Amino acid sequence: MSRQELLSPEGLRIDGRRANELRRIACKASVLNTADGSAYYEQGNTKVLVAVFGPREPRQRTALQQHDQAIINVEFNVAPFSTSERRKRSKGDKRLLEISSFVRQTFEGAVQRGVYPRSQIDIYVHLLQHDGGMLEACVNAATLALVDAGISMDDYVCACTAGLVDEQPLLDLNGQEESAINMPGLTVAVLPRNGSIALLQMESKIHATKLDDVMQLAIEGCKHIHKKLDEAVLAAANDLAVKLNNSVQ
Amino acid sequence: MTSLILSPAEQDFITRGVEGGFRADGRGSLDRRQVTLRTNMISQANGSARCRMGHLNVGTDVLVGIKAEVNTWTPGEPDNIGSIVCNVECSPSAAQEFEGRGADELNIELTQLLDRILNGPQSGICLEKLCIIPKQAYWVLHIDALVLDVKGGIVDTLIWATRAALLSTKLPRVVVESIEDEDGNLQSEFDVVDDAEDQIAVEGVNNLPLTVTFNQIGKRYVIDASEQEEAATQARITVAVSPSMDICAVQKSGILRGFSPSLLTEILHTACKIAREEFSRFKDTFAAVLSNQSSNEANTGSTFLGAF
Numbered sequence: 434m435s436r437q438e439l440l441s442p443e444g445l446r447i448d449g450r451r452a453n454e455l456r457r458i459a460c461k462a463s464v465l466n467t468a469d470g471s472a473y474y475e476q477g478n479t480k481v482l483v484a485v486f487g488p489r490e491p492r493q494r495t496a497l498q499q500h501d502q503a504i505i506n507v508e509f510n511v512a513p514f515s516t517s518e519r520r521k522r523s524k525g526d527k528r529l530l531e532i533s534s535f536v537r538q539t540f541e542g543a544v545q546r547g548v549y550p551r552s553q554i555d556i557y558v559h560l561l562q563h564d565g566g567m568l569e570a571c572v573n574a575a576t577l578a579l580v581d582a583g584i585s586m587d588d589y590v591c592a593c594t595a596g597l598v599d600e601q602p603l604l605d606l607n608g609q610e611e612s613a614i615n616m617p618g619l620t621v622a623v624l625p626r627n628g629s630i631a632l633l634q635m636e637s638k639i640h641a642t643k644l645d646d647v648m649q650l651a652i653e654g655c656k657h658i659h660k661k662l663d664e665a666v667l668a669a670a671n672d673l674a675v676k677l678n679n680s681v682q
Numbered sequence: 683m684t685s686l687i688l689s690p691a692e693q694d695f696i697t698r699g700v701e702g703g704f705r706a707d708g709r710g711s712l713d714r715r716q717v718t719l720r721t722n723m724i725s726q727a728n729g730s731a732r733c734r735m736g737h738l739n740v741g742t743d744v745l746v747g748i749k750a751e752v753n754t755w756t757p758g759e760p761d762n763i764g765s766i767v768c769n770v771e772c773s774p775s776a777a778q779e780f781e782g783r784g785a786d787e788l789n790i791e792l793t794q795l796l797d798r799i800l801n802g803p804q805s806g807i808c809l810e811k812l813c814i815i816p817k818q819a820y821w822v823l824h825i826d827a828l829v830l831d832v833k834g835g836i837v838d839t840l841i842w843a844t845r846a847a848l849l850s851t852k853l854p855r856v857v858v859e860s861i862e863d864e865d866g867n868l869q870s871e872f873d874v875v876d877d878a879e880d881q882i883a884v885e886g887v888n889n890l891p892l893t894v895t896f897n898q899i900g901k902r903y904v905i906d907a908s909e910q911e912e913a914a915t916q917a918r919i920t921v922a923v924s925p926s927m928d929i930c931a932v933q934k935s936g937i938l939r940g941f942s943p944s945l946l947t948e949i950l951h952t953a954c955k956i957a958r959e960e961f962s963r964f965k966d967t968f969a970a971v972l973s974n975q976s977s978n979e980a981n982t983g984s985t986f987l988g989a990f
Binding site: 459461464465466467468471473475478480482484486489492506508510512513514515516517518519521524555557559561562 | 724725726727730739740743747748749751769771773774775776778779781782783824826828830831833983986987990
């Protein structure tokens with residue numbers, strides 16, 4: 434894909450967005466019945482379903498139990514029908530394990546683990562459709578699910594990706610943009626209230642002078658996503674309040 | 683299938699209840715739970731369905747996606763049929779022991795069962811029609827199932843979801859051109875038409891079987907066991923029946939003991955009777971789902987963002 438196609442002279446990308454536009458986000462909390470917390474999150478055509486269980490007793494009692502804080506366990510499952518070509522990934526796939534590890538480390542910084550000593554919090558992520566921004570969608574969906582489960586956190590964790598084409602930073606890369614040759618991809622997750630960065634990952638290369646612009650754009654994107662997640666949490670809470678009111682009457 | 687630990691008192695309660703014709707949720711021994719079905723939700727799959735069996739929207743939940751791919755023929759394979767490849771995966775959100783490699787054994791068992799029911803003439807699907815050019819290319823239907831939740835009786839829900847997904851699968855049309863070359867041999871080439879409107883259904887899907895799972899508890903048996911009833915089950919047998927009342931597959935999962943042969947004959951007979959009711963229930967539910975679908979466009983979010 435030539436640079437020209439990724440960003441046209443009029444400033445439009447392949448899917449018609451401007452350089453600083455996010456994809457359409459739709460999300461909902463409390464979508465599964467058995468899980469303590471769950472969320473469904475869509476960003477453009479990337480769709481993620483997350484189930485959170487916890488805090489509960491760790492499966493392997495002796496080995497991993499920590500006396501003063503909770504253990505966070507993340508399992509990432511990519512559905513074989515998630516990509517346009519059907520592909521089944523084995524459980525030990527390195528890319529999946531890497532993403533699970535990133536998500537775990539991100540939330541180890543945000544969840545107040547000291548509140549739940551000797552227990553385990555499980556985050557099970559299912560990727561139902563893949564169109565770029567896999568890690569960002571997982572983090573956002575997991576945040577929503579953790580809030581739905583009522584687990585103590587310091588703040589929301591909002592993630593966003595950004596890239597760079599012809600010196601122009603692009604916000605929220607979709608699948609085609611992400612896989613374009615020489616497209617740098619930066620994923621940032623922030624805690625919106627104090628702006629601290631929980632996750633930072635970059636692929637390919639960006640000139641040092643440009644890095645700041647790209648990162649600032651991604652952080653702006655995170656703030657917008659924070660609003661969306663907050664709306665979803667309020668919607669779920671309202672839904673619950675309505676149901677409680679109806680049953681009380 | 684998942685390990686729910688019952689106390690001896692609970693086990694006794696369930697066993698005596700079933701023997702007396704009572705079940706904890708008030709059903710009769712041959713009554714089934716409520717079914718919720720949705721199809722066409724995965725936009726990039728050729729067919730998909732999500733099925734839940736249970737009371738009050740809590741139950742066994744299975745999501746199935748079907749993707750069709752063109753495979754090149756290799757010598758040694760049958761030269762005039764397509765094929766079906768099944769894959770079942772249980773998510774750890776269904777039970778904690780499915781984490782990591784914990785669900786491997788169950789996944790393999792369910793995959794093999796699904797394969798046994800679908801891969802062959804007993805499934806009713808016309809595999810010859812899935813062949814594009816003999817000895818050259820054929821369609822492979824990849825059936826991928828994701829079990830999101832287990833509340834007793836995975837197999838029935840799995841088969842319902844698979845059947846619904848196959849019934850709503852649309853394959854792109856293929857145009858085959860054959861030209862005779864100098865030696866008089868026929869050289870064929872195919873071209874897949876890339877038109878979303880010009881798609882055909884898989885032939886023979888109306889003959890797909892449905893399963894009925896019998897759980898023996900004490901001296902009697904029940905259908906569509908709940909989680910607790912499954913934990914009190916002594917032996918379980920799954921029977922797959924086609925619409926023409928042929929028995930397509932039988933699988934016994936022994937937990938504590940075996941069946942007596944006379945009970946087995948009774949079960950096979952009852953299976954056909956129940957299957958008849960199940961087919962009409964499936965037809966009604968599926969028709970209702972199709973009419974409720976606002977547009978033909980597949981939308982993954984519809985089953986999660988809306989009520990299910």
